[in-house]
Amino acid sequence: MNKDVVFEALNEWICDNYSCDIRYMALGSRSSARVLSASITFYPVAPQKTHKHTASVGEFHFGFVQRKRMKREFLIQILSDALNGAINVPGERVVARLPGMIYIHPLAQRNDQLWFQELRHVVQGAMSNNRPRFGRALDNGLRILKTPFDGLQDVISWLGLTDPREQDWNPRISVAVLPPADLLLEECVLGSDKLSLSVIAHSSVERDALSVMVRVSPGLDLVGSRIQVAPDLIWKKHTHGAWKGKATIAVPNADAALVVLMTGSDFIRRHWFVDSAKSRNTRFVGMQLYDRELKQLRRYLSTPLEKDSAKFEQAVACALFLKGYSSTLPVETDAPDILAVTPGGQIIIVECTVRVSDVHAKMGKLVDRRLALKQSLDASGHPRNVISVLVCSLPRDNIAATDEEFRAKGIMLVAHEDILRQLDSLHFLADPDQELNDAKAAIFGQHSSESS
Numbered sequence: 001m002n003k004d005v006v007f008e009a010l011n012e013w014i015c016d017n018y019s020c021d022i023r024y025m026a027l028g029s030r031s032s033a034r035v036l037s038a039s040i041t042f043y044p045v046a047p048q049k050t051h052k053h054t055a056s057v058g059e060f061h062f063g064f065v066q067r068k069r070m071k072r073e074f075l076i077q078i079l080s081d082a083l084n085g086a087i088n089v090p091g092e093r094v095v096a097r098l099p100g101m102i103y104i105h106p107l108a109q110r111n112d113q114l115w116f117q118e119l120r121h122v123v124q125g126a127m128s129n130n131r132p133r134f135g136r137a138l139d140n141g142l143r144i145l146k147t148p149f150d151g152l153q154d155v156i157s158w159l160g161l162t163d164p165r166e167q168d169w170n171p172r173i174s175v176a177v178l179p180p181a182d183l184l185l186e187e188c189v190l191g192s193d194k195l196s197l198s199v200i201a202h203s204s205v206e207r208d209a210l211s212v213m214v215r216v217s218p219g220l221d222l223v224g225s226r227i228q229v230a231p232d233l234i235w236k237k238h239t240h241g242a243w244k245g246k247a248t249i250a251v252p253n254a255d256a257a258l259v260v261l262m263t264g265s266d267f268i269r270r271h272w273f274v275d276s277a278k279s280r281n282t283r284f285v286g287m288q289l290y291d292r293e294l295k296q297l298r299r300y301l302s303t304p305l306e307k308d309s310a311k312f313e314q315a316v317a318c319a320l321f322l323k324g325y326s327s328t329l330p331v332e333t334d335a336p337d338i339l340a341v342t343p344g345g346q347i348i349i350v351e352c353t354v355r356v357s358d359v360h361a362k363m364g365k366l367v368d369r370r371l372a373l374k375q376s377l378d379a380s381g382h383p384r385n386v387i388s389v390l391v392c393s394l395p396r397d398n399i400a401a402t403d404e405e406f407r408a409k410g411i412m413l414v415a416h417e418d419i420l421r422q423l424d425s426l427h428f429l430a431d432p433d434q435e436l437n438d439a440k441a442a443i444f445g446q447h448s449s450e451s452s
Contacts, residue, residue: 003083006104010042010083010119012264013177014075015204017241019046019068022078023159024087026061026096027132033061033096035125035171036132037161040082042075043178044202046240054092057141060134061096062155065089072204082175085123098171100126116269116420118178122397125171132164157306157355166400174397179268180205183261184244186295190273195257196248199233203241205263213260216251224252255279256427274427283322284427294426301419304354304393313337313352316391320350322426323435336369344433346385349373354393359401362390367409387436389414412443 021041026033046068054063081088085098103124139151149155156163162172180202187198195214201207212230219225233245251257255278261268276288291297300308300315313329317338320327325348327340338350349369351362366388374386388411392399396415406413414422 003104006121007080007083010079010121010175010177011076013119013180014042014072014079015044015180015202016072017069017204018042018044018072018075018202019066020070020075020078022065022087022089023161024063024089024096025155025159025161025164026087028059028096030056030061031095033059035085035087035096035098035173036164037172038087039161039174039176040078041176041178042079044180053147054089055145055147057138057145060138062159063089063092064159065092079175082173083123085125085173087173098123098125098173117267118176120174120176120395123173123175127170134165153357157357160356160394160398162398163357163400168400168402179263181210181261181263181268183259183269183271185271185293185298188259188273190251190254190257190275191277193250193252193254194248195251195254195273197229197233197246197259199245199261200238201243201245203243207235207243207245209264211262213262214249214251215258216254217256217258218253220253270424272424272427279427281322281427283324287318287322298423301423306354309352309354312354312393316350316352319422319426323430324432342432342436346387346433346436347373348387348389350389350391352391356394356398356400359390359392359399363401363409363411366390366411370410387412387440391419392416393419407444410444412439
């Protein structure tokens with residue numbers, strides 16, 4: 001992908017006083033190391049507490065550095081360096097580059113089928129014939145640091161980066177820019193034919209460039225059910241210099257309302273708000289009563305920490321329940337994380353992970369457990385279609401296994417992007433069997449038996 005085009009797209013969203021998160025692993029001398037894996041994220045909300053930790057063992061260097069409220073010129077320089085294949089950590093004497101010719105590709109296309117838009121690209125370097133080797137000496141060296149890590153695997157998990165030991169690994173820098181405005185979902189409510197909206201915007205964003213579209217369902221007529229409401233927002237200063245815009249608008253005959261936030265010609269978020277008193281999904285009505293706007297469910301599905309792995313599994317099981325599946329979390333530890341059944345009797349074995357290092361182990365468990373369950377069902381005279389699903393909280397690009405590996409093992413992968421797409425459809429009545437059949441056809445082919 002053309003570097004100048006990517007730069008202009010990312011540059012549009014970066015404002016003065018944005019914050020920056022840099023994570024990296026590199027090999028070589030500190031002044032001219034080569035990047036193994038790195039990520040750079042630009043985001044509008046300054047963290048309450050910034051993190052900084054860098055360390056080296058021999059020629060292996062790694063770090064996690066956050067800088068808040070930076071001047072735009074410095075942010076743009078970091079972005080420009082990254083798109084040219086270089087990591088230049090502010091305030092640190094660490095300079096690392098990707099080896100060979102670089103290639104830039106988007107992690108997610110900018111299209112209207114997404115529910116939340118973040119600009120994320122991967123800058124990939126050339127695969128070296130001399131792959132890096134990491135042995136016991138590095139693991140032991142990490143264990144005796146002042147801030148110790150239990151080997152390279154512990155470092156990779158802490159940073160959330162791709163594993164340079166994987167077979168299909170390529171050196172890379174992931175670059176992401178979060179939008180300068182967003183809906184405050186917990187403050188947006190639809191009820192009694194009124195829609196209350198709340199928008200948060202970065203202090204430097206042009207608020208006149210923001211637009212908010214609302215589509216009401218079922219509504220009264222074509223014109224009345226499709227409206228622009230940005231002019232109705234009343235803006236006031238919020239915390240940390242940000243602006244908050246609020247509006248309450250009449251939406252007659254509204255069971256649900258789709259809200260789309262745009263900046264210029266780019267959309268930021270699409271979100272359905274449902275009047276729980278009118279929802280036709282009784283499961284959603286019940287859950288909404290105890291978890292308003294499914295706030296906790298969204299938290300543990302979209303941004304779980306490593307310590308939240310059990311909560312992540314519970315949230316996945318809850319999402320399956322809302323979509324019409326019968327789901328349970330087995331009490332036995334030597335069992336799948338989740339078992340689910342469709343109304344038509346298809347059985348789903350689900351493994352969940354919040355760590356990229358667990359992916360291949362989870363894939364092995366899915367293969368073994370699907371085979372064992374299918375043999376047990378066949379022997380009992382109740383043959384059933386058994387589907388294996390791996391749900392990973394990390395972006396697809398951070399998962400080293402290829403699509404072909406998943407297909408060959410008969411495993412459906414649900415990554416971070418897929419989770420976000422599903423989150424905003426939980427209030428609709430779904431046909432789990434049809435949904436599952438469509439997904440299998442798209443992944444394995446109409447006549448494939450890999451997943452059964």
